Amino acid sequence: MFQHHKTQFSEAIRLAIHAAFDLEHDPVIETPPRRELGDLACPSALHLAKTLRKRPRDIAAEICEKLELPIGCLRVSIEGAGYINVFFDRPAYVAQLMELPDPLSDGMLAPGTASAAGKVIIEHTNINPNKAAHIGHLRNAVLGDTLARCHRALGRETEVQNYIDDTGVQVADVVVGFIDLNASSLEDVRTAPEPFDYLCWDLYSRAGRWFEEDKARLELRRSTLHELESGEGERAEMGRLVAHRIVTRHLLTMARLGVDYDVLTRESEILRLDFFARAFDRLKETSAVRFEDSGKNEGCWVMPLSQSAEFEGLEDPDKVIVRSDGTITYVGKDIAYQMWKFGVLGLDFEYRPWQGFSQEHSPDLWETAASTPLQEAAVSQLGTNSDLDFGAGELVINVIDARQSYLQKIVRAGLESLGYQSQADRSVHFAYEMVSLSENTARDLGFLGQDDEQGKSLEMSGRKGIGVKADDLLDQLEAKASAEIAERNPGFGDEAREVLARDISVAALRYFMIKATTTRVIAFDLDQAMSFEGDSGPYLQYSLVRVKNIRRRLAAESLEVPVTADVIADSDPELWSDDLWDLVLLGSQIGEVTHRAAHTLELSGLARTAADLAQRFHALYHRHPILREENAELRSVRLGAMICFERSLSRLCDLMGLPIPEQM
RNA sequence: GCGGCUGUAGCUCAGCUGGAUAGAGCACCAGAUUCCUAAUCUGGGGGUCGCAGGUUCGAGUCCUGCCAGCCGCACCA
Numbered sequence: 001m002f003q004h005h006k007t008q009f010s011e012a013i014r015l016a017i018h019a020a021f022d023l024e025h026d027p028v029i030e031t032p033p034r035r036e037l038g039d040l041a042c043p044s045a046l047h048l049a050k051t052l053r054k055r056p057r058d059i060a061a062e063i064c065e066k067l068e069l070p071i072g073c074l075r076v077s078i079e080g081a082g083y084i085n086v087f088f089d090r091p092a093y094v095a096q097l098m099e100l101p102d103p104l105s106d107g108m109l110a111p112g113t114a115s116a117a118g119k120v121i122i123e124h125t126n127i128n129p130n131k132a133a134h135i136g137h138l139r140n141a142v143l144g145d146t147l148a149r150c151h152r153a154l155g156r157e158t159e160v161q162n163y164i165d166d167t168g169v170q171v172a173d174v175v176v177g178f179i180d181l182n183a184s185s186l187e188d189v190r191t192a193p194e195p196f197d198y199l200c201w202d203l204y205s206r207a208g209r210w211f212e213e214d215k216a217r218l219e220l221r222r223s224t225l226h227e228l229e230s231g232e233g234e235r236a237e238m239g240r241l242v243a244h245r246i247v248t249r250h251l252l253t254m255a256r257l258g259v260d261y262d263v264l265t266r267e268s269e270i271l272r273l274d275f276f277a278r279a280f281d282r283l284k285e286t287s288a289v290r291f292e293d294s295g296k297n298e299g300c301w302v303m304p305l306s307q308s309a310e311f312e313g314l315e316d317p318d319k320v321i322v323r324s325d326g327t328i329t330y331v332g333k334d335i336a337y338q339m340w341k342f343g344v345l346g347l348d349f350e351y352r353p354w355q356g357f358s359q360e361h362s363p364d365l366w367e368t369a370a371s372t373p374l375q376e377a378a379v380s381q382l383g384t385n386s387d388l389d390f391g392a393g394e395l396v397i398n399v400i401d402a403r404q405s406y407l408q409k410i411v412r413a414g415l416e417s418l419g420y421q422s423q424a425d426r427s428v429h430f431a432y433e434m435v436s437l438s439e440n441t442a443r444d445l446g447f448l449g450q451d452d453e454q455g456k457s458l459e460m461s462g463r464k465g466i467g468v469k470a471d472d473l474l475d476q477l478e479a480k481a482s483a484e485i486a487e488r489n490p491g492f493g494d495e496a497r498e499v500l501a502r503d504i505s506v507a508a509l510r511y512f513m514i515k516a517t518t519t520r521v522i523a524f525d526l527d528q529a530m531s532f533e534g535d536s537g538p539y540l541q542y543s544l545v546r547v548k549n550i551r552r553r554l555a556a557e558s559l560e561v562p563v564t565a566d567v568i569a570d571s572d573p574e575l576w577s578d579d580l581w582d583l584v585l586l587g588s589q590i591g592e593v594t595h596r597a598a599h600t601l602e603l604s605g606l607a608r609t610a611a612d613l614a615q616r617f618h619a620l621y622h623r624h625p626i627l628r629e630e631n632a633e634l635r636s637v638r639l640g641a642m643i644c645f646e647r648s649l650s651r652l653c654d655l656m657g658l659p660i661p662e663q664m
Numbered sequence: 665g666c667g668g669c670u671g672u673a674g675c676u677c678a679g680c681u682g683g684a685u686a687g688a689g690c691a692c693c694a695g696a697u698u699c700c701u702a703a704u705c706u707g708g709g710g711g712u713c714g715c716a717g718g719u720u721c722g723a724g725u726c727c728u729g730c731c732a733g734c735c736g737c738a739c740c741a
Contacts (some may be wrong), residue, residue: 083684299739300739321739329741331741334741404736404741406737431668431669434734436734521670533704535677535678535688542704551700619706622696628700
């Protein structure tokens with residue numbers, strides 16, 4: 001809707017400029033600062049002032065003389081220094097908006113374009129399966145999930161992958177912790193009580209200290225890593241068990257937030273199915289890697305980066321792909337994985353259904369499998385499926401924090417040196433800054449002592465056991481919400497209260513993560529994150545609940561008024577005051593907002609628009625009562641505006657994963 | 665040293681392709697509830713947009729230099 005009008009206006013101005021001055025000029029279209037100035041603004045007269053050597057307002061007048069008003073526009077005016085502003089036909093615009101099946105569709109995409117663009121693969125979450133998820137991981141998962149929701153809403157085929165690094169050093173450390181520190185058996189680990197991820201959280205940091213105490217113990221890490229990669233032996237068995245139990249916990253945590261996945265891709269399968277071996281052969285064929293028989297990296301296979309301009313100025317221009325002990329680095333495995341994602345590896349996984357629980361939105365969750373003798377027993381019970389067509393995407397987006405930009409660049413460079421230039425170009429790193437702990441929160445949780453330096457935030461570290469666990473935060477949010485509800489709505493039953501408390505806590509948390517711009521480090525402050533007032537998720541929810549309340553009361557008191565598109569189209573334009581109109585007009589821009597968010601990877605715009613909408617609504621709510629309004633036509637108009645608002649904001653909330661309660 | 669990010673109100677941050685009077689939340693002060701439930705609203709105080717140049721009719725926004733902070737530049741991910 002909005003975008004369509006914008007394009008029409010821009011085109012009309014372009015033609016008018018051509019007619020008046022015989023100039024080719026691409027007009028910029030902006031939004032005026034205040035609604036009474038118009039609905040769209042064009043500063044072209046200002047831009048042309050220099051070339052034409054005339055006063056901007058005179059130029060604007062000449063353009064307006066030649067201007068043919070697009071359909072749906074009532075008039076233009078020249079404002080300020082020489083802006084050409086256009087005013088829409090309000091009743092017609094609102095009526096048209098009401099007839100759209102989806103408030104998101106606004107003529108930006110021709111039907112079918114999005115699906116023709118091919119599948120987008122989004123990889124997110126990717127928590128090492130060796131400890132509980134913390135709030136930094138939540139930022140990743142919420143951004144990834146929200147991006148996936150945007151792409152789906154825009155009509156693009158979308159596949160969400162959660163990469164499970166079950167053969168890496170971090171899992172190895174916990175295995176060493178269980179076996180060498182705790183002397184635990186497989187059975188002990190199998191039967192260890194929940195929350196298992198909390199248990200491992202502590203064990204992981206203990207293991208870290210244990211290695212620090214005596215570097216000779218690092219040999220255990222090395223040998224364990226070897227076993228994990230080979231997949232054979234007690235330690236590998238233990239690794240599988242730990243990873244599986246932890247992943248189950250992570251998925252449960254994410255399910256609380258409405259985050260779900262299509263497929264869990266496991267690193268162990270990348271090794272087992274020779275994905276890496278295949279990629280490694282190709283790297284050798286193209287001389288993208290070489291064996292070092294002397295020097296610092298003696299005994300390693302390295303990828304030279306010195307040819308690429310991107311890596312200029314590096315101290316070490318080579319990246320190790322295979323370590324001297326024969327184990328493979330993350331980068332090596334990720335190059336193979338990335339090739340598979342684009343469907344150029346020539347190998348594929350097998351899959352089996354995830355055995356756990358049902359996800360809310362996409363109940364079919366698959367995990368990778370490999371029917372090698374090792375896993376035959378487990379596989380034969382469940383059966384595998386080789387016909388699923390995961391992978392082979394057109395666009396691949398990896399949601400990974402900004403600290404890993406360098407590694408992501410190397411993976412892309414790997415694709416390039418294999419000759420996959422176009423795949424490298426379609427390989428996108430969605431980088432966001434990390435989450436640290438604010439000084440106050442770090443102190444409250446005992447991570448900072450009295451003598452620690454002041455005025456600094458504290459970086460979280462799984463290795464050191466520093467961080468706020470995701471489930472703890474969710475529990476606290478739910479408890480707070482529950483207490484608030486008990487106070488405000490004593491009539492709520494226990495179950496209703498718990499359900500609502502969950503909805504509110506999810507909204508508070510997800511909104512908190514989305515509203516932050518991706519380039520900014522979040523210094524996580526508990527008090528701030530726990531806020532249910534002002535610029536917060538519950539603020540949005542409350543505005544929608546208010547609309548529902550109005551409708552409930554209208555029905556209860558038999559005061560319903562017709563608000564069909566026809567009625568609105570015939571309504572008196574005078575009744576559409578600037579503030580009512582403003583609410584509708586902003587709500588009609590969510591398609592553009594979503595489009596921009598998905599393509600710039602800056603999702604905070606969704607949150608900002610939502611907050612803006614809710615704020616305008618809340619203000620109107622007090623100024624324009626509906627139930628007490630005598631004029632039936634005015635009641636229709638006001639209700640129409642609020643229904644448009646409800647549709648728009650509800651849609652935005654869906655995209656951000658904020659649940660919408662019936663009552664609060 | 666090289667690269668990336670950040671510097672806007674007391675605090676946390678918005679500010680889209682340069683444009684109309686630099687905005688919001690929190691905190692603080694003063695108000696609004698004969699109810700469409702106040703998780704709300706109205707009003708108020710508060711700003712050398714890090715500093716210095718430059719480009720432009722016009723710079724918080726673009727360019728250059730400096731200052732400060734954070735993060736990368738592993739045989740960890």
